[in-house]
Amino acid sequence: MIQLQCGDYPIFLGDHLFQSDVLPQLCRDLRKRLVIITDTNLVDTHGKALWDILLAQGFFVEILTFSAGEMYKNRATKQELEDALLSKQYGRDTCLLALGGGLVSDMVGFLAATYCRGIPVIYLPTTLLAMVDASVGGKTGVNTPLGKNLIGTFTQPHAVCMDLSMLQTLPDREWRNGIVEMIKHALIADADLFRKMQGSDNLQVFQSRTDLPALIQHNCEIKKSVVEQDEHEQHMRQLLNFGHTIGHAIETLEDYQVAHGEAVAIGLLVESYMAVQAGHLPSKVLSDLQELLKKYGLPLQTKAFADQAVFLQTLVLDKKSVQSIPRFVCLKDIGQPLVIKDSYTHQVDPKQLKQALDWAAERFNPRLCERSEAIPGIKIRE
Numbered sequence: 610m611i612q613l614q615c616g617d618y619p620i621f622l623g624d625h626l627f628q629s630d631v632l633p634q635l636c637r638d639l640r641k642r643l644v645i646i647t648d649t650n651l652v653d654t655h656g657k658a659l660w661d662i663l664l665a666q667g668f669f670v671e672i673l674t675f676s677a678g679e680m681y682k683n684r685a686t687k688q689e690l691e692d693a694l695l696s697k698q699y700g701r702d703t704c705l706l707a708l709g710g711g712l713v714s715d716m717v718g719f720l721a722a723t724y725c726r727g728i729p730v731i732y733l734p735t736t737l738l739a740m741v742d743a744s745v746g747g748k749t750g751v752n753t754p755l756g757k758n759l760i761g762t763f764t765q766p767h768a769v770c771m772d773l774s775m776l777q778t779l780p781d782r783e784w785r786n787g788i789v790e791m792i793k794h795a796l797i798a799d800a801d802l803f804r805k806m807q808g809s810d811n812l813q814v815f816q817s818r819t820d821l822p823a824l825i826q827h828n829c830e831i832k833k834s835v836v837e838q839d840e841h842e843q844h845m846r847q848l849l850n851f852g853h854t855i856g857h858a859i860e861t862l863e864d865y866q867v868a869h870g871e872a873v874a875i876g877l878l879v880e881s882y883m884a885v886q887a888g889h890l891p892s893k894v895l896s897d898l899q900e901l902l903k904k905y906g907l908p909l910q911t912k913a914f915a916d917q918a919v920f921l922q923t924l925v926l927d928k929k930s931v932q933s934i935p936r937f938v939c940l941k942d943i944g945q946p947l948v949i950k951d952s953y954t955h956q957v958d959p960k961q962l963k964q965a966l967d968w969a970a971e972r973f974n975p976r977l978c979e980r981s982e983a984i985p986g987i988k989i990r991e
């Protein structure tokens with residue numbers, strides 16, 4: 610088992626960690642009533658197994674469930690969970706155990722942040738994405754019809770326990786979503802990690818890598834290091850949003866039918882394209898990135914760019930916008946973000962933004978994808 614310290618809270622990482630004494634010990638120390646909150650896909654499998662483990666350790670624990678799916682990460686679900694807890698008279702003497710992917714940690718983290726003005730939460734991430742990204746850093750929140758994660762808090766969990774054996778049941782699509790966040794970490798902070806991600810020929814090879822636990826740990830360390838320098842995203846933490854300005858708009862416009870990682874994969878390409886256009890990033894990085902994402906089987910298709918005016922309106926709602934002008938993270942090279950006078954995000958010339966969205970509309974349009982596959986390499990600045 611590995612233990613990292615992120616700010617005030619520990620992150621434990623290990624195979625079959627839930628069968629160890631780590632979680633029971635954390636719960637004993639807290640002396641709180643325990644409620645597992647998970648999604649409908651996980652309740653009968655990992656939810657029930659965890660419940661059995663805690664029961665066998667002598668804890669009284671209940672399970673609350675909410676519908677799986679990004680469209681349910683909203684204020685209504687939070688309210689339903691709050692009402693369920695209140696009706697069962699859970700008070701400040703409660704600790705929530707958030708068992709699931711990033712959606713569960715975002716939702717339950719937000720719930721814990723405001724319930725009775727704040728109660729502890731322990732994150733038990735079950736997806737690769739939640740392990741390498743969402744469970745570290747303390748961002749919580751829900752979506753609104755106007756955009757992603759627009760309502761939420763920065764609230765750190767009491768602890769994070771990652772049981773790597775959870776990944777054994779993870780569908781391939783969810784593996785890909787996690788891989789995208791790992792590639793994002795590589796792009797903003799670590800060229801060596803990018804090379805390592807290039808080292809697997811396909812998803813199956815990646816899944817059986819013996820260094821997978823080390824890779825997960827390394828990704829947690831990258832995220833932790835950024836977050837520790839800027840917990841409230843005033844400057845450096847914005848780097849973690851690389852690919853997300855475009856990605857979040859895609860998710861919103863696709864009504865969350867395109868998964869977070871799938872949308873961010875397209876976002877990484879479009880935002881890299883903008884960096885190439887602006888003369889900051891060598892075009893080879895863009896073609897290497899595209900090749901890497903394809904190798905892992907990312908679909909790279911969306912209808913979201915079909916109406917550019919609508920896309921721009923959605924883009925403006927991004928939380929990094931200043932006076933309704935969207936701002937983007939920009940790369941100079943792999944692992945080297947552009948930083949100008951302590952600013953980690955940058956405005957893009959409207960003409961170049963339009964050109965990038967035209968490029969994206971052509972390249973990622975599901976109807977045209979077959980054709981654009983046949984175009985060798987990537988053409989920029991004809």
Ligand SMILES: NC(=O)c1ccc[n+]([C@@H]2O[C@H](COP(=O)([O-])OP(=O)(O)OC[C@H]3O[C@@H](n4cnc5c(N)ncnc54)[C@H](O)[C@@H]3O)[C@@H](O)[C@H]2O)c1
Nearest residue numbers: 650677710711712713735736738739743748775778779869
């Ligand atoms: N707070 C942050 O810093 C942060 C960072 C990145 C992403 N996020 C958020 O995380 C969410 C995406 O997280 P996600 O990709 O983990 O999605 P998710 O939580 O929706 O999980 C994806 C699917 O996998 C299923 N699942 C989870 N674990 C499983 C397992 N072990 N075996 C089988 N199925 C399993 C879930 O039921 C769900 O259907 C988005 O809402 C995104 O905004 C937050």
Ligand SMILES: [Zn+2]
Nearest residue numbers: 790853869873
């Ligand atoms: Zn993300």
